[in-house]
């Protein structure tokens with residue numbers, strides 16, 4: 001195909017890509033966002049991103065249209081023997097085949113993430129997986145302006161990140177220890193629990209006082225932590241309990 005006659009401006013921001021479902025072994029298509037279409041313009045303190053054009057968060061929930069297996073795109077191909085068994089026994093028999101490819105609006109993105117969430121429940125997935133998916137569902141509700149649902153899912157994310165932090169190894173390139181502490185603190189702040197928020201943020205400040213730990217903390221994370229501590233203290237002084 002000639003790239004000039006097919007000018008970049010005419011390309012859709014998303015495209016379909018073929019992969020093999022790790023549960024039913026069928027060839028399936030998933031929709032990805034072209035990297036040229038991803039332009040981050042802002043980010044909230046809990047890492048909720050805002051994009052100029054296409055929001056790649058909408059496309060992070062991958063679903064097999066044949067068997068109903070669904071997961072966050074970063075771990076989709078990691079289904080274990082137990083995951084396969086549970087999907088085969090408990091999801092596929094009730095699943096009616098439908099397509100999830102192509103451009104997604106916010107409602108379709110929410111639907112897709114809720115199918116992932118249902119999969120996590122059936123597969124008894126690690127808390128970290130629940131936390132990540134619940135945080136993204138909360139962000140989708142924030143984009144929609146639905147504050148009640150946003151808060152409900154922020155609360156789930158808060159609980160699951162705490163469980164993940166105390167019970168699960170955080171390595172594997174998923175999230176470093178201090179980012180996890182920071183996000184727990186920030187979720188506490190957003191949920192109107194300033195004392196809890198401070199106690200989590202102060203763990204980072206205290207670790208930053210020890211050279212061997214400080215090198216593991218991203219400079220920007222430390223800067224954000226200091227800003228958030230200021231914000232929580234100011235809010236406590238003015239008697240405001242949450243954002």
Ligand SMILES: [Zn+2]
Pocket residue numbers: 021022023024025026064065066067068069
């Ligand atoms: Zn499948």
